[in-house]
Amino acid sequence: MPMIQLSTGIPALFEPAQGDQRRGGLIVAQEIFGLNANIRALCARFAADGFDVLAPAYFDRIEADFIAAYDQDGIQKGLSAVRATSWDQVTADTQAAIDLLHQTQTRIFVTGFCWGGTVAWVAACRCAGVTAASGFYGRMINMFLAETPKAPIELHYGDNDPGIPLSLVDEVRAAHPQVPVHIYPAGHGFFSDRGHDFDPTQADLAWARTIDLFHRS
Structure with a gap:
């Protein structure tokens, strides 16, 4: 999977769309573990969907x-x-990725997992040119509830996540009742097939909801 340089100076994995359908550009925001095999596999899966x-x-x-x-x-x-990574820098890096994709795409989406779930929220609130976003179990979203998404976003949480009790999810819902919040009978990281909380049934449902949001946005 090739790496390209963003205007802010960091590299990014690039996976071009596969197949006949072209659905737009997508930013995938990592977990705290970096651009590991899990993130690479997710990039390939999204590319296979266009x-x-x-x-x-x-x-x-x-x-x-x-x-x-x-x-x-x-x-x-x-x-x-x-x-060690400021949210202003994260915003700038995400905007740089969006701007790069905008050179060839008109519709740009953002998704992210764990820490990246909060990146998706921040991008929807702060970045220009986001068509829609989907955030997975982003605990730090609660730090940014005073900010309102400028693009449609949906959120995904497990109801058995020790790091994100449902009381925190309720805070998100109360602050932003217009945002769809999906709760799954699962733990933290249920979407990742590399972790012990992986739940393929719930992961498939969350995938379908995310793809549906992107397709109709």
Whole structure:
């Protein structure tokens, strides 16, 4: 999967759309673990559905080719990267990816997982040119509830996520009742087939909802 340079100086994975249908451009925002095999597989899956996909390497300013393992040391490494990365910089990097895709596409979507779920929310609120967004289990969304999405966005949470109790989900709903919030009988990371919380049935449902939102936006 080729890497291209964004105008803000970081690289991004690029996966061109496959097949006969072209559905637009898509930004895929990573988990705290970097552009690992899971994110690469997701990029390929979205490309197979007709999207030109960019996945910015948000943490490459901290460490080139940043990858964190799915263990306690990896989690701490990822969280340290989150703390060292400002949201203004994340916004600028995401906007740069959107602008690059806009050179060839008119419809640009954003999706993200865990930390990237919050990136999707911030992009919908702050970035220009977003057609629609879908955010998965973004705990830090609650830091940005004073901001209102400028583009349609839907959110996905597991009801058995120890890091995002339903009380936090209720805060999101109360602050933004116009935003569709989907709750699944699952844990955190239920969409990732690399994690112990993976639930293929719920992942397929969340995928279908996300693709439906993008197709009709």
